[in-house]
Amino acid sequence: SQQGEEDPQALSIQEGENATMNCSYKTSINNLQWYRQNSGRGLVHLILIRSNEREKHSGRLRVTLDTSKKSSSLLITASRAADTASYFCATASGAGSYQLTFGKGTKLSVIP
Amino acid sequence: IAGITQAPTSQILAAGRRMTLRCTQDMRHNAMYWYRQDLGLGLRLIHYSNTAGTTGKGEVPDGYSVSRANTDDFPLTLASAVPSQTSVYFCASSDSSRGSQFFGPGTRLTVL
Numbered sequence: 200s201q202q203g204e205e206d207p208q209a210l211s212i213q214e215g216e217n218a219t220m221n222c223s224y225k226t227s228i229n230n231l232q233w234y235r236q237n238s239g240r241g242l243v244h245l246i247l248i249r250s251n252e253r254e255k256h257s258g259r260l261r262v263t264l265d266t267s268k269k270s271s272s273l274l275i276t277a278s279r280a281a282d283t284a285s286y287f288c289a290t291a292s293g294a295g296s297y298q299l300t301f302g303k304g305t306k307l308s309v310i311p
Numbered sequence: 312i313a314g315i316t317q318a319p320t321s322q323i324l325a326a327g328r329r330m331t332l333r334c335t336q337d338m339r340h341n342a343m344y345w346y347r348q349d350l351g352l353g354l355r356l357i358h359y360s361n362t363a364g365t366t367g368k369g370e371v372p373d374g375y376s377v378s379r380a381n382t383d384d385f386p387l388t389l390a391s392a393v394p395s396q397t398s399v400y401f402c403a404s405s406d407s408s409r410g411s412q413f414f415g416p417g418t419r420l421t422v423l
Contacts, residue, residue: 232411232412234414239417240416240417241315241401241403241414241415241416241417242354242401242403242412242414243414244411244412244413247410247411287353287354298344298356298359298369299344299356299412300356300370301346301353301354301355302353303351303352303353304353
C-alpha cells in the first residue's frame with residue numbers, strides 16, 4: 200500500500216515560476232526522500248530529510264518536513280524547462296527496514 | 312560500467328514463459344531492490360536484499376523470485392509469466408539502511 204501521497208497529481212507552470220509539491224504519509228518515519236524521474240528513465244535521488252530535521256536545501260530545491268502533520272513539501276525555485284519530470288516522495292520507516300515506500304508522484308510540466 | 316545496469320531494455324514475452332531480468336551494480340552497495348512501476352500506481356517493491364545471501368519479500372512478491380549470490384548481481388525471475396506482470400521493472404541499490412537509492416534504467420516487459 201502507498202505510504203506517501205503526492206499532491207497535486209499534475210502541475211503546469213511557466214519557466215521562472217516556483218513549483219511546490221506536497222507529500223502526505225501515514226505512519227512514523229525515519230526519513231523522507233524526494234526523487235525525480237524523467238520520462239522513460241530511472242529515478243534519481245534529489246534530497247533526503249531526516250525525521251528530526253524541519254528544512255533542507257540543495258541548490259534550487261527546498262524540502263520541509265512536518266512530522267506532526269505527517270507531511271512534506273518540495274519547492275523548486277526559478278523553474279526551468281529541464282525540470283519537467285515526475286517527482287516522487289518516498290518514506291523510510293523504522294524497525295531496521297531497508298525499504299522505501301513511494302507515492303504515486305506529481306507530474307511537473309515547465310513551459311518555456 | 313558505472314552505477315546500475317539492467318538487461319534486457321525491453322522484452323515481449325508469451326504468457327507461461329520463464330523470464331529472468333538481470334541487474335548488476337558496481338558500487339559495492341550492500342542492499343538491492345526490485346520495483347515495478349505501473350501507470351497510476353507508482354513504484355511498488357517486489358523483493359529486496361539487505362546483503363548478499365539474504366532476500367526478503369516486498370509489497371507485491373507473488374509470481375516473482377530473486378537470488379543474491381554475490382554483492383553485484385540481483386536477478387529477478389518470473390517463473391511463468393502472466394499478462395498482469397506487464398510493467399516497467401526497476402532495479403535499485405543503496406549502501407546503508409534507510410539511505411538513498413540508486414536506480415537502473417529499467418526493463419519494459421510486455422506479457423501477451
